[in-house]
Amino acid sequence: MAFPSPSAALRHRFERRTRRLEVARxxxxxxxxxxxxxxxxxxxxxxxxxxxVVDVVVHWDTDEPYPPLSGVVAKVGARRxxxxxxxxxxxxxxxxxxxxARLDLRDFxxxxxxxxxAAQVLDHQLVDIDGARVVRAADLYLATFGETVRLVGVDVGxxxxxxxxxxxxxxxRPTPEAVIxxxxxxSFGAGAxxxxxxxxxxxxxxxxxxxxxxxxxxxxxxxxxxxxxxxLVEPDTAADALEEMDAAExxxxxxxxxxxxxxxxxxxxEPDEAADALRDLSEEDRTAILAVLPQQAxxxxxxxxxxPADSAGGAMTTILVLAHPGDTVAEVRRRLAGQAEHVVDLxxxxxxxxxxxLADDISVGELLLAEPGTLLSELMGPPWPVTVTVDADVREIxxxxxxxxxxxxxxxxxxxxxLGRILADDxxxxxxxxxxxxxIPRAR
Amino acid sequence: MTxxxxxxxxxxxxxxxxxxxxxxxxxxxxxxxxxAFAGPxxxxxxxxxxxxxxxxxxxxGAQFGYQTxxxxxLITVALVVVQEMCARLGAYTGAGLGALIREQFSLRVTAFxxxxxxxxxxxxxxxxxxxxxxxxxxxxxxxxxxxxxxxxVIWALVVFGSYKYAERVFLILSLAFLTYPIAAVLARPDFAxxxxxxxxxxxxxxxxxxxxxxxxxxxxxxxxxxFYIAAAIVDKGIGPADYGKERVDAVSGVIFxxxxxxxxxxxxxxxxxxxxxxxxxxxxxxxxxxxxxxxxAQLFALGLLGASSLAAAVVPLSTAYALSExxxxxxxxxxxxxxxxxxxxxxxxxxxxxGAVALVPGNLIQLLVQAQVVNGVITPxxxxxxxxxxxxxxxxxxxxxxxVFKVVATVCVTVTAVMATAVLGLTVAGWFGIS
Numbered sequence: 001m002a003f004p005s006p007s008a009a010l011r012h013r014f015e016r017r018t019r020r021l022e023v024a025r026x027x028x029x030x031x032x033x034x035x036x037x038x039x040x041x042x043x044x045x046x047x048x049x050x051x052x053v054v055d056v057v058v059h060w061d062t063d064e065p066y067p068p069l070s071g072v073v074a075k076v077g078a079r080r081x082x083x084x085x086x087x088x089x090x091x092x093x094x095x096x097x098x099x100x101a102r103l104d105l106r107d108f109x110x111x112x113x114x115x116x117x118a119a120q121v122l123d124h125q126l127v128d129i130d131g132a133r134v135v136r137a138a139d140l141y142l143a144t145f146g147e148t149v150r151l152v153g154v155d156v157g158x159x160x161x162x163x164x165x166x167x168x169x170x171x172x173r174p175t176p177e178a179v180i181x182x183x184x185x186x187s188f189g190a191g192a193x194x195x196x197x198x199x200x201x202x203x204x205x206x207x208x209x210x211x212x213x214x215x216x217x218x219x220x221x222x223x224x225x226x227x228x229x230x231x232l233v234e235p236d237t238a239a240d241a242l243e244e245m246d247a248a249e250x251x252x253x254x255x256x257x258x259x260x261x262x263x264x265x266x267x268x269x270e271p272d273e274a275a276d277a278l279r280d281l282s283e284e285d286r287t288a289i290l291a292v293l294p295q296q297a298x299x300x301x302x303x304x305x306x307x308p309a310d311s312a313g314g315a316m317t318t319i320l321v322l323a324h325p326g327d328t329v330a331e332v333r334r335r336l337a338g339q340a341e342h343v344v345d346l347x348x349x350x351x352x353x354x355x356x357x358l359a360d361d362i363s364v365g366e367l368l369l370a371e372p373g374t375l376l377s378e379l380m381g382p383p384w385p386v387t388v389t390v391d392a393d394v395r396e397i398x399x400x401x402x403x404x405x406x407x408x409x410x411x412x413x414x415x416x417x418x419l420g421r422i423l424a425d426d427x428x429x430x431x432x433x434x435x436x437x438x439x440i441p442r443a444r
Numbered sequence: 445m446t447x448x449x450x451x452x453x454x455x456x457x458x459x460x461x462x463x464x465x466x467x468x469x470x471x472x473x474x475x476x477x478x479x480a481f482a483g484p485x486x487x488x489x490x491x492x493x494x495x496x497x498x499x500x501x502x503x504x505g506a507q508f509g510y511q512t513x514x515x516x517x518l519i520t521v522a523l524v525v526v527q528e529m530c531a532r533l534g535a536y537t538g539a540g541l542g543a544l545i546r547e548q549f550s551l552r553v554t555a556f557x558x559x560x561x562x563x564x565x566x567x568x569x570x571x572x573x574x575x576x577x578x579x580x581x582x583x584x585x586x587x588x589x590x591x592x593x594x595x596x597v598i599w600a601l602v603v604f605g606s607y608k609y610a611e612r613v614f615l616i617l618s619l620a621f622l623t624y625p626i627a628a629v630l631a632r633p634d635f636a637x638x639x640x641x642x643x644x645x646x647x648x649x650x651x652x653x654x655x656x657x658x659x660x661x662x663x664x665x666x667x668x669x670x671f672y673i674a675a676a677i678v679d680k681g682i683g684p685a686d687y688g689k690e691r692v693d694a695v696s697g698v699i700f701x702x703x704x705x706x707x708x709x710x711x712x713x714x715x716x717x718x719x720x721x722x723x724x725x726x727x728x729x730x731x732x733x734x735x736x737x738x739x740x741a742q743l744f745a746l747g748l749l750g751a752s753s754l755a756a757a758v759v760p761l762s763t764a765y766a767l768s769e770x771x772x773x774x775x776x777x778x779x780x781x782x783x784x785x786x787x788x789x790x791x792x793x794x795x796x797x798x799g800a801v802a803l804v805p806g807n808l809i810q811l812l813v814q815a816q817v818v819n820g821v822i823t824p825x826x827x828x829x830x831x832x833x834x835x836x837x838x839x840x841x842x843x844x845x846x847x848v849f850k851v852v853a854t855v856c857v858t859v860t861a862v863m864a865t866a867v868l869g870l871t872v873a874g875w876f877g878i879s
Contacts, residue, residue: 035551123546123554125772136546136772156772158786164551223538223678248679255681256538 031152032093034117034140035164036171040094042074042083045101051076053096054118056142058151061113065183066150069142072096073108073116082108091142091149117151125225126154127186129206132213134220139164141179153179186232188225206233214241219249223256230261239268242277251280259285263292270345271297272317272426275304279314303419312397313390315430316411316420321349325359325377329370336364347408350385350418351376357416361385363407387412390419394430397422493621493704495575495752496568496819497663499812501705502728504656505712507721510634510641511648513706515657519664520702522856524695526827529834529845529853530670531694534677535687536843541674542766545829548839557829558770562794564667564822565763569798571815572759575752578725578808582745587808595799598757599792607757617750620743623735625707630734631714638710651870652721658867659813661860662820664705668759670830671766684843722809760794821868824861831857 034056041049051074058067069091071084089099115121117140128135139155157178163170186206209217214233218226218241230238242250242265254262254277266274266289278286278301286305290298300318307313319342323332332349339346349367351360360380370379386404388397388411400409401424411420504512530541537544542561546554576594577587601607647653673694682690712731722728729744736743764787773786802811831853837844845853 123551125543138772158771161551161771165555222543223683252679252681255686256683 030143032091032142032149033155033160033171034122034142035160036093036139037091037096037142038118038171039168040096042072042076042096042098044098044103045089050074050098050103051081054080055108055116056091056118057082057114057116059113060115064150066145066152067115067182069149070114076105079105080108081105085149088149091144121154121187125188125222127217127221127225127229128156128180128184129186129208130180130184132209132217134217135180151182153182154185155179186229188228207237211237211240212244214238215244218242218253219245226253227257230257230265235264236268239265243269243273247276247280250277254281255285259288259292263289266301267293267297270317270342271300271304271319272315272345275301275314276309278305279309307390310393311390312388312392312409312411312422313419315394315426316390316422317345317426318420319345320418320421321346322418323349323351323376325351325353325375325380327376328372329367329374329376329379330372332367332376333372336367345421345423347421347423350410350421351380352418355417358385358387358410358412358418361410385410388422389414394427398427398431401427493701493708493751494568494572494663494755495578495748496571496812496816497705498621498708498748498751499571499575499578499722499728499809500656500659500663500816501708502712502731503722503809503813504660505709505714505731506716506727507656507719508648508653509713509719510638510710511646511653512656512660512709513638513641514643514645515647515660516664516702516706516709517642519661520698522661522860523665523698523702525849525853525856526665526670526830527673527694527698528691529830530674531677531690532687532840532843533830533833534674535682535690536684536840538678538683540678540766540769541671541830541833542770544674544833544839546770546772548833548836549829554770557826558767560822560825561667561671562763562767564819564826565759566794566797566801567815567818567822568666568668568759569756569794570801571812572752572756573799573802574808574811574815575748576756577802578812579745579748579752581808582725582729582741582748588803591799591803594753594756595795598753599795602757602761602791603788611754611757614750614754617746618754619750620747621704621708621751623732623743624704624711627732627735628707628711628714631711631731633710633714638713642706654863654870655817655867656813658820658863659816660820661863662818662823663816664702665823665827665860666819667823667826668762670826672762675762675766723807725809728809756795756798760791760798763794764790817867820860821864824857824864827857827860 037053037056040053042051042053043049053072054075055073057070057073059070060067062068069085069088071082072088072091074081074083074096083096083098083103087098087100087103089097091097110116122137122140124137126135126137127133135154135156137154138157138160140151141153141155142149143152144150155178159177214229214237218229221229233241242253245253254266257265262285266277269277274297278289281289290301293301303318304314304316309315319339321332321335321339323335336346336349346364348361348363350358351362353359360376362376362379366379383404383406386400386406386409388400388409390411390413392411397409401407406424408421408423410418411422413419533541533544539547542558545557549557573591573594577590580590581587601610677690708731711734712728715731715733716722716727725744725748726741729741732740732744767790768784768787771786773784802808804811831845833839834853835845835850
């Protein structure tokens with residue numbers, strides 16, 4: 001039973017990367033710190049200084065792991081001029097040297113597909129995919145590969161922040177102690193305020209993240225970045241992550257997401273989790289989302305929402321596979337296969353009589369071991385199903401589970417018709433949430 | 445026939461769970477509901493009525509009678525303007541003030557703003573521990589015992605995670621101060637005098653009045669509250685679409701809380717007629733005598749203890765959060781303390797320094813007021829940041845301050861800045877023996 005704990009696995013990944021960076025220590029000399037470059041001279045080929053570096057612009061919409069230089073923004077007199085990459089001979093820590101002896105100055109204007117690093121990336125949030133954490137860029141590093149200057153890394157160390165606070169002399173000295181390779185960073189679009197274009201492209205790396213890791217990232221990001229990350233990942237992955245999120249954080253996320261997107265995500269969540277999420281929203285938002293949800297999803301959610309959250313009816317999943325005593329094992333297996341996406345919620349199938357009343361609860365394991373041609377009526381028999389009514393509370397359900405040693409209980413209405421199922425893991429969540437490992441209260 | 449469509453017998457409106465049954469099922473949800481009931485605006489503004497607030501308002505009433513009421517009206521207008529800007533920034537950007545300042549200003553300017561914020565809040569923490577000590581002195585406990593114990597207990601409550609339960613106790617205790625309006629009426633104040641002081645502009649040119657005016661500004665328009673309301677709005681997921689409702693909440697919260705403040709001034713002015721600076725908490729408690737009779741001191745002590753303990757934990761926590769957010773260590777905040785060295789360090793540092801300063805021998809009530817002066821001097825610095833951010837079209841687009849609002853807000857910030865500078869000037873002059 002030795003599961004590597006998620007945090008141990010993360011730490012391992014993290015350490016491995018740190019070692020890799022130490023090996024590349026000699027690279028330090030070739031790194032150019034963006035924070036240090038700001039304010040350094042822009043020099044013409046002839047040696048004449050025409051202005052000072054304000055910002056560095058890179059191409060953002062490429063699939064390349066290291067975005068190439070698009071140009072340099074220089075302060076020339078009172079103007080902010082743009083010097084295209086073609087006119088730049090070299091970028092060093094001391095200065096930007098131009099390839100020409102003359103230059104036609106063009107005023108800087110943000111173009112789509114490009115990002116000004118100092119204005120839009122430095123000091124903003126980024127996702128470190130390898131470490132599965134949210135970071136804030138303390139400095140950015142450029143390096144020259146052949147002819148091209150590229151953005152290669154982001155510094156997240158406290159040392160870099162202090163260096164930037166100090167005198168100009170300190171700023172130019174890169175301190176690459178906590179540098180993340182740009183190839184494993186998910187950055188966000190250069191959204192300047194309201195109408196900023198969403199330019200960040202999807203990084204295949206994002207798919208490496210586990211749902212719980214993605215949930216942590218969503219909790220830590222600011223609103224704009226969070227919405228962007230949601231857009232970047234597959235909807236099913238996003239829904240899985242939402243299921244892992246803390247209730248208050250999930251409420252915040254759904255409240256700030258537009259109705260259509262929220263409905264898309266809720267529709268992909270497991271019904272019990274989706275019902276929990278909906279219950280937290282305002283009446284208005286809940287009705288709006290239920291109206292937009294696909295018929296089937298809404299029909300699964302409504303019965304759960306009709307019960308108080310702390311009752312069995314409010315915590316159950318309505319994903320059930322029903323069968324009749326006359327069905328064969330093969331038929332039921334086919335029906336199960338049709339519900340493959342809900343496999344985590346399917347621990348047993350329910351056998352009902354002609355009036356829809358519960359007859360037995362047959363575990364998936366039992367079905368697996370039986371011959372395909374067997375009738376369900378032959379499998380019926382003790383142990384008889386464990387049932388609760390819709391208003392049973394968590395303690396009662398936990399007691400029933402402990403007594404019976406089953407993994408789930410069936411929720412019945414007054415006429416013994418099955419309404420849903422409560423799985424042991426949900427009961428565990430409810431019992432444990434009262435005394436979780438201590439955490440920093442998220443007061444602000 | 446994969447999912448039954450029958451609805452259970454409980455179909456119908458969701459009925460709230462009976463309160464008597466403490467089911468662990470979704471305990472957090474009920475807390476969330478309680479928090480939603482009192483909007484962030486109301487909570488933020490009422491944070492102004494903490495230990496420092498009570499001491500300053502009581503001091504104002506005792507020393508200057510009804511004379512500060514008109515000033516409180518002006519402060520209320522300014523607070524409405526400021527809280528509205530912060531709420532708007534939170535709703536439209538979805539980011540806390542700490543993160544916004546880091547993203548919108550240069551790193552050095554950010555460091556300056558956050559340092560100012562930290563100093564102001566350490567001042568608040570000092571006053572909260574002074575408040576705890578003053579409350580316990582009323583029941584005969586020396587501050588040299590109560591403060592070290594309070595520092596340890598509050599630190600442990602937060603770090604070992606049982607703070608949520610203690611918080612409710614503190615909150616209930618602090619409700620004792622809601623008796624002030626009743627006390628104010630029962631004390632038969634001079635309504636004509638209070639009414640005219642409320643309406644007619646009048647200022648006194650003395651240094652004592654100026655100091656107290658800045659303390660009133662500092663305790664009412666606390667930098668802490670601006671960070672709090674923005675963060676609370678972000679946390680509730682309120683966006684531009686829901687902002688209309690939130691604006692009402694922010695404004696009504698300010699008005700409600702400032703009304704209570706004015707009642708404190710009136711109640712104290714009616715009860716204490718010496719017109720000298722407050723000498724002790726014992727004296728301040730006299731204002732509650734019309735309600736509590738001979739138990740006035742005990743009632744005052746309970747309220748002060750609750751309000752101070754509440755803020756003594758919340759202020760350093762939210763300061764540490766805002767700073768971590770600006771540094772970029774937000775990912776460590778939701779985790780256990782082992783992974784949050786910066787956060788833990790900031791929290792511990794504030795609590796320990798706050799407690800240590802509160803131990804300095806002297807009059808606790810005057811220490812409380814002086815801590816508010818520090819806040820009052822720093823307030824305009826952070827207000828300037830808020831104003832610049834709320835003016836910025838590149839950040840807020842159409843929701844940026846309009847021309848009229850811009851003028852009103854600029855006047856508010858400028859006036860507070862001028863007063864703060866005057867106090868600073870007088871204090872520095874005082875060090876050199878000129879006064």
